[in-house]
Amino acid sequence: MDGLEKRDQLRRVKAVIFDFDGTLAVLNIDFSLMRERIFALMRHYGIQEKLIQEKYLLEIIDEAYQILWKGNPLNAEDFYQKAHDILHDVEMKAAENGSLLPGTETALQKLREKGMKIGIITRNCEEAVRKVFPDIHDFCDVFVSRNSVKNVKPHPDHLTYVMDLLKVSGEEAVMVGDHLIDVQAGKGVGMKAIGVLTGRITKEEFEKTGADYVLREAAEICNLLKK
Numbered sequence: 113m114d115g116l117e118k119r120d121q122l123r124r125v126k127a128v129i130f131d132f133d134g135t136l137a138v139l140n141i142d143f144s145l146m147r148e149r150i151f152a153l154m155r156h157y158g159i160q161e162k163l164i165q166e167k168y169l170l171e172i173i174d175e176a177y178q179i180l181w182k183g184n185p186l187n188a189e190d191f192y193q194k195a196h197d198i199l200h201d202v203e204m205k206a207a208e209n210g211s212l213l214p215g216t217e218t219a220l221q222k223l224r225e226k227g228m229k230i231g232i233i234t235r236n237c238e239e240a241v242r243k244v245f246p247d248i249h250d251f252c253d254v255f256v257s258r259n260s261v262k263n264v265k266p267h268p269d270h271l272t273y274v275m276d277l278l279k280v281s282g283e284e285a286v287m288v289g290d291h292l293i294d295v296q297a298g299k300g301v302g303m304k305a306i307g308v309l310t311g312r313i314t315k316e317e318f319e320k321t322g323a324d325y326v327l328r329e330a331a332e333i334c335n336l337l338k339k
């Protein structure tokens with residue numbers, strides 16, 4: 113497929129949904145420290161790692177909560193609160209040294225000038241994102257952190273919620289992100305998915321997961337959607 117045909121595929125796009133960390137901003141969250149602290153907390157509550165099926169930390173915490181709840185609901189609530197305090201602590205530390213990627217604000221402005229609606233979604237907490245991007249609401253139509261939805265991406269609820277708010281269908285939106293989760297989330301609700309190379313995922317990994325496009329950075333989407 114040549115460039116023009118590819119661009120033609122995006123003719124119907126009315127909304128662009130971005131991931132935040134690694135896509136619009138650099139945060140360097142220490143995920144291994146986060147994981148270590150959460151697993152230590154789980155052991156403290158008597159939950160061994162081998163009991164856990166889930167892969168990502170937020171889902172792991174939910175799973176541990178369910179296990180604990182069967183034995184002692186109060187313990188479960190206690191664990192959940194402490195686990196989220198750990199996430200918040202590590203995320204806020206990262207946010208202190210975080211910054212938007214160069215060109216983020218200009219790109220978002222340009223897209224809006226083209227008439228695009230903009231959504232930003234993240235598994236990060238609202239406070240950490242606002243620390244890095246205080247005027248986020250001047251640059252997007254909706255911002256949905258994990259504090260605003262029960263099931264975060266790659267669960268379809270996260271993007272379905274954004275689609276409802278923006279009043280667009282999956283075919284009318286694209287999802288842009290630096291992680292395979294973003295591609296899975298986008299494809300899961302019928303969006304075109306764009307991987308960006310500002311995180312740790314390679315072009316080959318994105319293509320294997322079904323990304324429709326891979327760009328060096330999110331700001332390049334302005335050229336892709338040029339009318």
Ligand SMILES: [Mg+2]
Nearest residue numbers: 131133134290
């Ligand atoms: Mg990301």
